[in-house]
Amino acid sequence: MSALTLDKSDHIYTLSLNDLATDNTYTDDVLDEYFSYLDEIEASSENASLVVTSSHPKTWCNGINLNWFINQTPDEQLKLINNMERLYLRLATLNLPTVGCITGNVYAGGAIMACTMDFRYMRLDRGRFCFSEVDVKLPFSPIMIETIKLLPNRQALNELALTGVRWGGEECLSKQVVDGAFPENELFEKCMEKAQILATKDRNTYTTIKHRLRKEVLALKDAHL
Numbered sequence: 001m002s003a004l005t006l007d008k009s010d011h012i013y014t015l016s017l018n019d020l021a022t023d024n025t026y027t028d029d030v031l032d033e034y035f036s037y038l039d040e041i042e043a044s045s046e047n048a049s050l051v052v053t054s055s056h057p058k059t060w061c062n063g064i065n066l067n068w069f070i071n072q073t074p075d076e077q078l079k080l081i082n083n084m085e086r087l088y089l090r091l092a093t094l095n096l097p098t099v100g101c102i103t104g105n106v107y108a109g110g111a112i113m114a115c116t117m118d119f120r121y122m123r124l125d126r127g128r129f130c131f132s133e134v135d136v137k138l139p140f141s142p143i144m145i146e147t148i149k150l151l152p153n154r155q156a157l158n159e160l161a162l163t164g165v166r167w168g169g170e171e172c173l174s175k176q177v178v179d180g181a182f183p184e185n186e187l188f189e190k191c192m193e194k195a196q197i198l199a200t201k202d203r204n205t206y207t208t209i210k211h212r213l214r215k216e217v218l219a220l221k222d223a224h225l
Contacts, residue, residue, distance in 0.1 A: 003030045006037045008048075011199040012192065013041055013096075017054040017061055024054055025065035026109060028076075031083045038090050049199040050094065051191050052117065053101035058126065060102045063109025084109055085143040089221040091116035092147060092214060095207045097198035101191040102169075102178065108132045111160075112140075115150045118198075118210065120178040121191050128166040129177055135164040143224070146217050152176050 003019040015037060017024040041050060054060045064084070069077060091098065091113065100117035104127035111131050114120055122129065131148070133140055140148065140161070151157045156175035159165055169181035182190050198206075211218045 002033060004033045004037060006040065010196065011046065011048045012195045013048060013050040015050060015052045017052070017056065020056050022065050022067075023059045023062040023105070024056055024110070025062050025068075026080065026084060026087075027065050027068045028080060028083065030065075031080070031087060034087055035083075035090075038094065042095055045203070047096075047199055047201065047203045049097040049099065049195040051099045051101050051195045053188060053191070054103045056104060058104040060100075060104055060106040060127070061110030061113055062105060062107045063112070081141070084112075085141060086225060088112060088116050088143065088147045089217060089225060092150065092217045093211060093221050096203055097195070097201065097206055099191050099195045099198070101188055102127065102129070103184075103187065106130070108136070108138075112144055112147050115148050119194055121180045121182065121187060121194070122169040122172050122178040123187050124169040124181040124183050126168075126184070128168055129160070129172050130164060130166040131160045132164050134162060143220055146220055150214065150217070 003017070005016045005018055007014045019025070019030065064080065069080065072080070098118045100114050100120040102114060102120060102122040104123060106114050106127065107130045111129055148157060148161060153176040156177055167175065167177065169178065172178045173181040180190060
């Protein structure tokens with residue numbers, strides 16, 4: 001069964017994370033699916049937007065599949081880390097607007113991926129946003145640091161990155177980690193409303209502005225991909 005699905009309707013792509021058994025975590029095969037769908041999206045040219053959501057009732061994405069990861073060789077583990085960095089760089093510089101529909105828990109590498117979204121909306125009544133790297137003794141790579149620095153509130157970023165604190169939707173909204181927080185029955189609709197507005201923007205103009213706002217990440221992409 002595919003870990004992801006990509007649909008398109010009314011100029012909105014919806015990428016759904018569907019690996020319920022592993023909390024939408026990363027393995028080599030899962031990252032290959034991400035890259036395949038990003039290839040498809042990047043190859044299009046019409047005005048459009050992307051919503052990244054999850055069908056999991058409690059989780060958006062929890063980063064690396066640790067049960068899988070610990071059974072890999074050091075070279076294989078390094079390959080996964082490198083591919084995660086590729087994913088973050090590609091998402092952060094994707095050539096259309098992106099909206100993260102954070103439906104539940106988002107931890108570690110999943111929280112880093114959330115930072116790549118142009119706009120983030122979180123479930124109000126369930127789920128935590130957490131950089132757990134400081135507690136699991138896995139420091140951020142330089143590429144990951146530049147990715148999490150896309151969060152607009154530096155004070156909130158410092159607290160998240162250096163303490164491993166876990167914030168729910170209400171606190172993430174107050175700290176500017178997300179752009180909105182809504183009950184479960186409203187979240188996806190609000191994300192789609194935002195995506196519909198963004199899909200009317202001229203794609204080339206939007207992408208140019210985004211790349212200039214994120215010039216440090218774009219430079220890393222040009223250097224590493």
